Amino acid sequence: KQEVTQIPAALSVPEGENLVLNCSFTDSAIYNLQWFRQDPGKGLTSLLLIQSSQREQTSGRLNASLDKSSGRSTLYIAASQPGDSATYLCAAPGNGNNRLAFGKGNQVVVIP
Amino acid sequence: NAGVTQTPKFQVLKTGQSMTLQCAQDMNHEYMSWYRQDPGMGLRLIHYSVGAGITDQGEVPNGYNVSRSTTEDFPLRLLSAAPSQTSVYFCASSRDNNYGYTFGSGTRLTVV
Numbered sequence: 001k002q003e004v005t006q007i008p009a010a011l012s013v014p015e016g017e018n019l020v021l022n023c024s025f026t027d028s029a030i031y032n033l034q035w036f037r038q039d040p041g042k043g044l045t046s047l048l049l050i051q052s053s054q055r056e057q058t059s060g061r062l063n064a065s066l067d068k069s070s071g072r073s074t075l076y077i078a079a080s081q082p083g084d085s086a087t088y089l090c091a092a093p094g095n096g097n098n099r100l101a102f103g104k105g106n107q108v109v110v111i112p
Numbered sequence: 113n114a115g116v117t118q119t120p121k122f123q124v125l126k127t128g129q130s131m132t133l134q135c136a137q138d139m140n141h142e143y144m145s146w147y148r149q150d151p152g153m154g155l156r157l158i159h160y161s162v163g164a165g166i167t168d169q170g171e172v173p174n175g176y177n178v179s180r181s182t183t184e185d186f187p188l189r190l191l192s193a194a195p196s197q198t199s200v201y202f203c204a205s206s207r208d209n210n211y212g213y214t215f216g217s218g219t220r221l222t223v224v
Contacts, residue, residue, distance in 0.1 A: 031209045042217070043202065049212035089155070091213070099145065099170060100204075100213060102155040 002094025006103035023090030118216035135203030
């Protein structure tokens with residue numbers, strides 16, 4: 001059974017600092033790994049999808065790395081802004097790609 | 113494309129009532145899933161489907177039924193609602209193993 005852990009559960013940073021969010025997973029036989037953003041009371045928005053053959057994926061200020069051998073992924077958010085305040089969720093497939101296992105999220109507050 | 117559409121957005125049920133949560137996608141995705149999200153528990157998989165006519169149980173299937181008669185639709189049925197089923201329900205879809213998941217905006221269900 002795939003188990004996903006995200007550390008830290010919550011963090012606050014001043015505006016302008018870089019954010020580093022960690023995700024670990026137990027089953028490294030994955031096709032890909034996906035990072036989502038969730039605002040309070042809202043649905044999940046996909047941020048980045050990293051294929052198992054890739055080591056990292058970038059979109060604007062966001063960069064996600066993947067190390068399958070160690071079962072880790074890291075999401076970097078450069079020069080954080082108050083609008084980055086949200087919960088960030090990491091999801092890794094288990095038993096094939098047809099079922100995702102989620103971490104409990106990193107709740108981020110960026111202080112103006 | 114509308115993406116993944118969930119209806120209703122909010123619902124209040126009395127204990128013992130039944131209802132169906134609707135999920136439809138217009139992206140011709142084969143994989144569809146239902147999750148529930150509870151505080152402190154994260155997102156947990158209820159049921160999933162890898163194509164029309166094929167469904168399987170996830171982590172927390174008790175009290176829920178699904179069917180997949182078409183590629184587009186994947187309804188979730190609550191047979192006899194219980195207060196423990198108070199939650200936010202998300203439907204998600206994916207094309208195949210090489211693609212990430214797209215989520216609907218969720219249904220907030222309260223059982224009294």
